[in-house]
Amino acid sequence: MSVVRTQDLVKEYPGGVRGVDGVTVTIEDGEFFALLGPSGCGKTTLLRAIAGLEKITEGTLHIGERDVTNAQPRERGVAMVFQDYALFPHMDVADNIAYPLKIKKVKRDSRRRTATEVADGLSLQGLAERRPGQLSGGQQQRVALARAVATQPEVLLLDEPLSNLDARLRLEARTFLKELQRELRVTTVFVTHDQAEALALADRIAVMKSGKLQQLGAPQEIFQRPVNAFVASFIGSTPMNLIPTVTADGGVVVGDGLLPLPGTAAGLVGPGTPVIWGARPEYLRWSTEQVPDSVRAKVRVVENLGATVLVSVTSGEHNLQVVAPEESGPQVGDVGWVQATSSRSLLFDLESTERIGVTREWASAESVLS
Amino acid sequence: MSVAMSSARVRRTPSRVDDIAGLGRVGAGLFMAPALALIGVFLIFPALWTIYLGMTNYRLTGLAAADPDFVGLDNYTQVLGDSSFWWSLRLTLVFVVLSGILGQMMLGFSIAWALRHLKGLAKSLTETLVLAAWVVPGSVGSFLWLALLDRRGGTLNVLLDSPGTAWLINYPMASIIIFNIWVGTAFSMLLFSSALASVPPSQMEGAEMVGATAWQQLRDVVIPNIKGHILTNTLLITLWTFNTFTPYLLTAGGPNGQSEILAVYIYRTAIPGGQLGKGAAISLIMLLINLVIALGYIHLARGKKKRA
């Protein structure tokens, strides 16, 4: 069983700065788990704390049944792939992969055999004699992975595994990584600042900011029901529209008019409450004619996204972005209507930025469980 | 007329992007001439002239000072057959190996390695002290060691409670070797400090993660990564230690030539000994040895630059 469990884990630096500020997560056995957040949020620090490269200041860390809070890296049964792969330039591929086994004093023949097996499994046949400098980025990554899995670790840690690859290669590598993890069934924790990557790869995501956990959940949940405005704006390839405004009788004041009250907040706010209204550009609709649940707006900027266009509009004193199909072809200066739905929009408390409706969902989830 | 000419001249300025100031080859040559002339007269000429001087019987005083004779290869054969020359060369080799390579480099590396994780007072204090030994002028440094090793009242004898031990007389080579280590370690320490900092931390951490001990990390990660630095440092230290004259200030080659490294041997042959011709011959040999070492260094430095 390789469950990774942290309990109120704190990493404090001299001077009082907290890289990780009281994080409690349980990573299930065999799970592909993402630590996601902007730079400086503590995700890498947390990963390194799990690895044993950072000393844990407070709290505990368990891997399986064992308390490894103060254990050395080699005693934890973890393996790590660094962002720059950290391949030894003076050793060939085979020796690089076999290095951990060499340290564990595995006999030469045995470790060579294991290294070859692992390398083959990662499509590195024929490269055994090469030096890291003679490999492509993708191959280097696979060698680093091979070295990590050669010791059959209980937990695999990946620090920004895809960020050193070209954009084209990244998508291929992403699929490769997902397949590999499924085959190996090893508990994997990876760090990324790329939300698309996290959404695509992870079974569950932990969104972090300033050392604290913001939300923990499956990709779909994080995407559709973000717990606060930060998570809402961080997730999603186009930034979510977040409008500070007030509620009114029958809806939310947005731009020149009223848009429907988000369903998740139904019955929780009265009219005249200051809120933040949020909706993803993909879930808004641009119409050339007036339709129900819409506000009138004027097109300022049109950006081509390929199959769609990102239209930036102004309605009253609010600016919105809408993703429209390419054929609808709005032009700068056009006037039209932006339509929203109650099922695909969200409401956040203006002061706390917490999503209105979150506590009700959790309460009801708890009541289901109890 | 002149306008047309000057404009024609302007238009003919070099189209090479490199020559911004419009110096042209001639201008560049003029700019470089004074420096090259000085170097030529005071660096190149002496080096070449010594070949000739080595073939004369120039002396400091007396007849041969004003009117030297050409003696062909006599000086060279004499020097190569002189046991004191070979003695001096042997001493110099011992000096370079013990004080330079084993002493300065190993100590410098050890200090750099020990300090790599330290910060704050301990680190700056150590670095400052090591550096101060290097920065202090040679004649002051040598006097500080004279005082330390003084037979009557030196600090060392006071500390070890061994009054009357004449360190410089009984252990001249050891004295100059240790003195030279004291002076020169700073350079190796700094060089290795920056070399160690250039080792990618992720490789060190990668090794740490798989359970490598500090010694294994040193062997498998650090040393392979800084091989180039080690090599160039070795050559530089060899060159400098071979050429240092400062031990003269400590023992003047004595007693009885027991610490007469080549630098001192040349000096004593030529000036107190007055045999300028012979001194020039030995100097040529020294120049040739320098050449070999320096060529080695240049070769390595170029190789590094090409790879960079």
Added chain:
Amino acid sequence: MTQSTAVQPASPAPLKKSRAGPILASRTVKHFVTRVLFALAMGLVLVFFALPLTWLVTAPFDSNPTMAVRWPDWTFGNFQTLLESPYALGSIGVSLILGAGTIAVVLTLGSLASYALSRVHIRGRDGLLYALLLLSSVVTGTAAMVPTFQLITLIGLIDTHVGVVLVLAGGLLPTVIFILKDFMDSIPKSYEESARLYGASPSQILRHVVVPIARPGLAFVAVWTLVQVWGNFLVPFLLLRSPETKPAAVLMYTFYTESGQVDLRLISAFSLVFSVPVIVLYFLVNRRYGFRFHGGIKS
């Protein structure tokens, strides 16, 4: 993938819980012992480097200094003795003169040459630079002392400051050109291009545009040169005879070898006064530039 079904030869050793106790204890003990040994070793190193230096900070302030380091009988009287000594302060002045002279020669000739090398593409430029580097490494003061002595005698500059300055400058120039060329290379060429468009001649460009921008580099070279000249013993020792012409480096040596009775009050004060400027300079430069150019050869 055969990983999951392959026989594992040697899997990571599980934590032996039954023996966790003694193992932990012995590890902490080993850790502690290593720490102590480390501190001891570092202490020895510190003592090694500090011990000779201690005399330099105690003896000058001791009314009756001994060869050994001892807690001084605090006084400034030795500096008074220094002021009264006929040649002492004069020699420091000489060191300054030699330094200034060498700096002047080296900066002027050096900046001209390095500018030309930096800006004009001459065939074999790299070869020339490496030849210069080779030259200065091979033709050291020690290896060339005999022919240099002969040469200076022959051209009548023996026992003159000019002779010493020329020899020192000649030895330092290759490295200076190397260093300055690097500085010049890093100056954006756009300044000179615009000056050129306004009609400035190359020497005007050098003086009005390049030199002001290269000032930090020139300052660094000046300081480096001063440090080299300040401590240089061999060249003035070789070429200067009369006591009033000798710089501090040589006078320091004659103090304890030629003047019969060794006057420690004078020597200690003189050593300190002689050493302080160069120590201060070195650390100032380190603050600014770090020790990238240690010893004059870039590593």
